[in-house]
Amino acid sequence: MAKQVVPEAARQRRRPTKNGTVLSERLIVETALRMLREHGSDGLTVRRLGAALGADPSTLYRYFRSVDELTLAIGDELVGRALHGWQPGGDWRADLRTLGARIHAAYLAHPQAAVLTASRVTGRAHEIAADEAILGVLRTAGFPDDAAVRVYHAFIDQSLAFAILDAATLALPESARRADEGVWRATYAQLPADTHPHIAATAGLLVARMNRSAYPTALEMLLDSAAAALADASPPAG
Amino acid sequence: MAKQVVPEAARQRRRPTKNGTVLSERLIVETALRMLREHGSDGLTVRRLGAALGADPSTLYRYFRSVDELTLAIGDELVGRALHGWQPGGDWRADLRTLGARIHAAYLAHPQAAVLTASRVTGRAHEIAADEAILGVLRTAGFPDDAAVRVYHAFIDQSLAFAILDAATLALPESARRADEGVWRATYAQLPADTHPHIAATAGLLVARMNRSAYPTALEMLLDSAAAALADASPPAG
DNA sequence: CTCGTCACGTCAATGGCGTTGGCATAAGCT
């Protein structure tokens, strides 16, 4: 029989843990986010999370059926933070830029968490709100439904893909990051010109660009292409 | 003292394992790839990999210092398969399209492996060959070095980001995939129009597009933009 | 043909992990 997990709203009879903290879904997610940031992707374990909260590890299963469910909650919290306080401004290009930048920033603020929840569909409140917001921007701007869905899809994919890619390099454990960086300097910068002429010729430029994000450029290309589609769909008024 | 890992070439005195198989770096990587495909991302463990090879788990540490190193080898194998037999054709746009498609395909053929190695720098042979190939295509086509590096960077990022994003949804454990799909049908398709008008209005279109990749479109946008940059840099001959 | 070396396979053990079922207890309702 599946263990019962009572939804947050119905929770009532909280008992403090041994050391006095009072648990809640929110407190757990926030603590998990902090642990991810401070101790890396591998630093978050049920046992350590329990310890950080002063609670027995097994207690957390009263709030989340599994680490996977906790993961989804963390992801949705990230989306929630990204969208918090956002309002559409009326210019769809500016709106999409802002939304994209917010998502990107939220992910980069917690790269380890971002990587964990990459590509999952949470179906939780914040995620749904984000989808509704994006579709709303496009449809309000006059995109026909099918074009709106196309642009929505491309926008989501591009934002997520780049945010995750950027986050992934930030989220690597310190050791892996140093290893990867070492590989660049030790291997790429030293390749002889006779076997690898093109890398050798551009090694300096390559290393300099190493940690730049390609997202802003890609987003502008997407916006241009969407604008062209919109112009086609709705011929200039008057 | 660090355990000694002898490079493949220097290996000599192979002894068959208990059940007769003769190990090699290549055999291990290929078995790992098969296990990933068949049993999912969580299905690959040192213990199970050992069992599949008929070898004691600890034996694998004679070939790879850690699972992380094995992971990098798997990633490089994927790149190697993607580029195998490829030759530049002289038209840089076509070449980049082909390279992108090959990488994309190789990743999608082993989504679990692709996700594992996402965003790592292996510094191994195949990866270096790929970088050299891409830079070669661009510089041979007449891109000045800085433009070549810019396009290279955008191309790599976009290819990898989308390949990984696409692979990630394929790579989820069966349970998570069913859960995510269920969320779409159960949650998104059922949202009432008064609270979520935009999702409700486009639910059908959204669900239909669910598993389409945004990569091809994004790649064409990138190629167009690169072509424009090239035209600026080298005014038409004649 | 013999012998020594040592690469490589195996064994056993360590400490960590997620997860579960049983139990005690205190919060809130009647």
Place this chain on the structure above:
DNA sequence: AGCTTATGCCAACGCCATTGACGTGACGAG
């Protein structure tokens, strides 16, 4: 005051990656 039950704790299970000590068999040297 008494009952129900949500919630925290405990102990245990079967996994995991990794390591150090131990053999043993293949090979090169003579």
